[in-house]
Amino acid sequence: MNRHGTRVPAGGFSFASPLVEAALQPISDALRPACQGRPARRIALVESTFLNYADVCPVMLFSTYTFLLVFLPLTLAVFFLLGRLHWRWSTVWLTACSLVFYAWWKPEGNQPWTPWFLILIVASCSGNFLCGNAIARSSNPARRRALVTLGVAVNLLMLFYFKYLGIFATWSHALTGWPQAVPHLVLPLAVSFFTFLQIAFLVDVYRGDPTDYSFGDYLLFVTFFPHLIAGPIVHHRELISQFRPRITKPSPRCLAIGCTVLAIGLFKKIVIADGLADTATPIFQFAATATRALTLGEAWVGALAYSLQIYFDFSGYSDMAIGVSALFGIRLPLNFNSPYKATSIIDFWGRWHMTLSRFLREYLYIPLGGNRCGPLRRYTNLMLTMVLGGLWHGAGITFVLWGTLHGLYLCINHAWRGLRKSLGWRPMPAALAGLLTFVAVVCAWVPFRAGNFELAAAGNAQLAWHTSARFYQAMLLPPHGPLWTPVTDGDIMKVQRAIRPLISGLLIAFLLPNTQQFLGRFSPHFRAAREPAYQRRRWWGWRPIPLAAAFVFILLLVVTLEMDRGGEFIYFQF
């Protein structure tokens, strides 16, 4: 019997081909968890296999009734009421609510609540604000350089301590036998996000950007709850410039548009992404538990389903963040622009998690030298940026693999582009280029998803690594036997469970307009100065009419229907 209560086939499961296994064995042995104690890790997805009651962490999700019917209406109502007294009271209230939103998180389900993480984020904000002010006030270049180095180093050390100490200690133990034990560290919620925001702030101050902010504005910029725990990674200039008296006057326009974008985000997350998770999760669990080999069909369905799941999950979250923020009259930057419609990997990274790409480009790739120091240095910088980007997503070997794959893709893409231009070749047909890009991205998501088995409480790096290997084995060199429906547990590949959600997801991702296209000129995202606000009206575009109100209501009704699932957002773990 397997853990799903279904029979395991007689004959068992043979792991990937001996060649692949032999190649992986040394790495796998090195990754075998040997340390006493547990490295810093936190349950991200509620995986039935690895779910541990004591490890489930309550977070106030946008997709909960508590948030939608209690926290948000209360925050909004008091925000506008206080705005009648003075707009500053409203921003103080918003900051307080954002801190409550953050403090709602309880890192370990069976442990009492602790103010430690609230103190940590406020202390981090205070320290960075003071450091930024000291840099701004100083006219001595050496002192400015020393201060910014210190500030960035402290931020990175904090991130390293909470997020990476465990994994590096595990690796060190596997290689050298030291240290004997790793303390159990809890990864503070959103530490990666608020650290990046503040590093960008310090670097910009050092570069001479005008940053005459009050501490209240700065604290609200970092802790503003719509973007606090999973982005978008906003820039201080984008957000603080909007903290003005006008936001405290309730605007029917902002409320109508905000509700619409919030409803679309909820639909993407709860209906589409969680529906696709029902297809992807059991397939990845089969690969992880190795109860049997995956068929070719299962492996591709699993990889495609997860690729769509993570897109709808994260873009849904970003929509919700933009929608919630719009209710307060504040615009957040776009994070997604139909990334699977990209025709190259370079294009993909201009459409996927756009605010992270921007951060990595401006604060890592360009300072490293970017493309200004010759091709070799450029490719090195690209690889380094993407590997660190992978590591940012998760302290695990498979996240490094994901980053490395994307680094390689980018190098190949740049090299190909250079070669094509030098030889005078025409670009590849867009459909073929799009298909190639999509397949490359799907393949890279496999180790990314397998990384969950490393982050889960009962998981380890070896398990994540083997899961990826088993997946690639089935996708590229399927074992003898059925190619599509497995002999046992065939329910996974049933049309209504696998094919229908997958095709629906693909059609929505490739054929339907994205949220900002649907909203058109009403889209509430933060626009760069060069971006035109006006877009052509389409017959299918959103407009403030009763039919659109009914549409939004129906979206919410379908969301309510699916809301009992109670999944978490994938990007909370980062």
Added chain:
Amino acid sequence: MLHRPFSRFLRWFTALLGTYLVITAILSTSVDPWRINATPWASSSLDASREISQDRRVGKAALANRGTWQAVIIGSSRLEIGIDPTHPALPPHRCVNLAMTGATLLENLTVASYALERNPQLKTLIFGIDPGDLHSASDSRNSNHFYQSPFADNNHSIERDINQIIGWHSFTESIETLRRHWQGQRPKFSPLGQMLQPGDHENLRTFVESMPLDGAADQWNLRPQILQQHKAERLAEFITRVRQLGIAMYIIIPPQHALKQIHPTEDRPDAMGWERDLLALREICTAANASAAPAPPVQLWSFLSFNAFTAAPMPVPGAPCQAVPGWFDLGHAGSALGNQVLDTLFAGRPGATAVASPVGVNLLDAQWQAIRAAWIEAHHDFCVSHPQDAAWWRSLVARAAKAQATAHSPN
């Protein structure tokens, strides 16, 4: 002017959303499909139509929350199906069955603590432990069903409360409850928590043949298994706490059909089935009883025995009726045997029917060697008197063992 279309949009949107929320809230609180809201205006006439089979952890938590129970039954599906809370030996209208399908020891201890905290008049606790649980790492709290129920102390109570009032599931369950009420359809669970209609297997033999039979190795100590120390400690702590509260606790190992108890090859084995578990429980209870407490000593009863009920013969292949009376499957007996269990537990109490021969044995009363010898003798007698049934069962166990060995072979 500029705001007029947006204001109209908002008016329509809030009207639609508000109407839905108000209708759902009124319906859910007045129908109260899982008895969880307990609002003053909830209709009592619907009680016989409320169904908790899909959300039993929510429904049972609601029952536990009532605060008036004097006796509580806790355990897995074996007790959920078999133990009738309306048995005359139990306090009338003051006993509830909180046993739940799939519940293992740690979840049951959590449920018992939950019931204890909310029912100050509690006097009797019947606590079922499935054989093998103490040596198994499985923890049924690691499931979404538990996580989403009030039994889980995970700070999700606000979310759960709102969900139970305006959630779509509450809305549809309310409609279903009304439909059952109007059509006079009975639910699968009694208002006191017992599962009444576990479902029929028209052909029990075929059903059993399709089920995995992978427990023999643990049952007969054929592979090493370690006692789950944390489970044993939690159980010991709980017994001590219950005794300090003056509550009479009965730990029972629920009955199984005789076929599920026999050795895979031996008619006269040299040990009892699940002997490790029984001994560990005996040790835990003996230690807990050693301390002084206002309550009587905890009792430990095993109903893994061979008697007229458990030794009911399998139907003859090809016979028109392929069911075994009183058994849902070979691991779940109905109330007929459950009543015998209660009559045995409460022998001599008002309401308990005198039993000619007890269907279980008090593991703390008698000498272990005597219990063991009697059990092995009864095992032998059953195997000799039911040779065809025993052979059929052993062939299934052998087939399962072979499949398992193949599955775990290196290639």
